[in-house]
Amino acid sequence: MQQIIQRMMQRLLQPSSRRAYLLALVMLTSLGLLSGCAWESEPRTPVTSVPGGDPREGRAALVRYGCVACHVVPGIEGPESHVGPPLEDFAQRSFVGGVAPNTTDNLILWIQSPQAISELSAMPPVGVSEQDARHIAAYLYSMD
Numbered sequence: 001m002q003q004i005i006q007r008m009m010q011r012l013l014q015p016s017s018r019r020a021y022l023l024a025l026v027m028l029t030s031l032g033l034l035s036g037c038a039w040e041s042e043p044r045t046p047v048t049s050v051p052g053g054d055p056r057e058g059r060a061a062l063v064r065y066g067c068v069a070c071h072v073v074p075g076i077e078g079p080e081s082h083v084g085p086p087l088e089d090f091a092q093r094s095f096v097g098g099v100a101p102n103t104t105d106n107l108i109l110w111i112q113s114p115q116a117i118s119e120l121s122a123m124p125p126v127g128v129s130e131q132d133a134r135h136i137a138a139y140l141y142s143m144d
Helices: 002-015 016-033 057-064 104-112 129-141
Strands: none
Touching: 057 129, 104 129
16 A cells, blocks of 8 residues: 555656646545445344344334334335335444434434434434433344
8 A cells, every 4th residue: 555655655746747637636636535444343133133122112113103104114014115215124334314323322322312313314303202212212222
């Protein structure tokens, strides 16, 4: 990698040309993109349980709060709605709401108050209690 950068720098130091300008632009763009990447030293371990949460109660709560009006939820019958994203394989996701790391606490907060995590979220707060949010999180994390 160091040799590649040295060669690129040598070319940049040659008399000005369109090629050198484009090479510099590509190099700076690449560095900018790489600096925005979050490198994890270890792979994320999926959450498999929620303290105080019961997946069976979570399934019932998803129905009671009408989550299937906007989401396709495996194991729960409802319309083929695509207002919100489908909720399968939730434990494998890296983020909750596309912005917060997928942790139990973040998911519970998201279920109760999505705008607390993302002000621009289209998901409405539907008045989910903390206990029901725990149960819903337990259900989402339990799906295969």
